[in-house]
Amino acid sequence: MNRELREQLKHNFRKEVFEVLELISSREEQLDYQEKVPIAYVSAELFNQWEDCFQIPKGQEWYAEAFNQAELRILELFDGVMEIVAQNTPENPPDIHEFVESKEWAQLASAASRALGELKKI
Template identity: 40%
Template sequence: MTEIDDIELANRIRQNVMNILDLWSSKEEQLKYQKNVPIAQVSAELFCQWADDFYHPESTQFKMAFDEKERELLSDFDKTLNDISDKTTNDLPYFDDFVKTKEWKVVNRAAIKTLEKIKNTAANNGYK
């Protein structure tokens, strides 16, 4: 097994976080995900991917992956996601129904704004 260094891990973390934000920001991609993986409960999976898999702001590699401003933006998105998670039931509806809710719209808008702000921050710092 090949080990990866902290820089490579930070790059992967950044890519994964940006990918899940992209997914949260796109109704079409979420619908496609549900269609392509019918056994997945996409509504719940999106919450779990963020909280369990990708958002670990205290890790060294996460701090390497995102600058302070970006981490603030991600923290704001995390708060929104947690607020919505607290307001929804433990048994989220399937995505086809969840997408019609006010809660989905709040998270979707937050993801779009977060992505836009991170991309602007990265561009101002000379990153793509």
């Protein structure tokens, strides 16, 4: 992979991680997303988007270059909460309007908000 492509890939994934954490942390953004894209299944999208922007690519060498060690640690901690919530959520999670009322959603949103706060301090 050439250097320019590698840098763009790192930039894009870094940006996506922050955007996904913002979405996961915000009840309003999730409900707005569902309203604007009625065919989306936002509850499942929260898990899928995190998987796509962190869990799948995190083992790639270029991915580790996109974040410093402190940032990667924060993302790993959030990922641990995501896994716990995923285990406690049905494979087909409830509709977003119901999911945002659950303790699992509150745990996930709180962890995303905490991660964002820590990332912004770095």
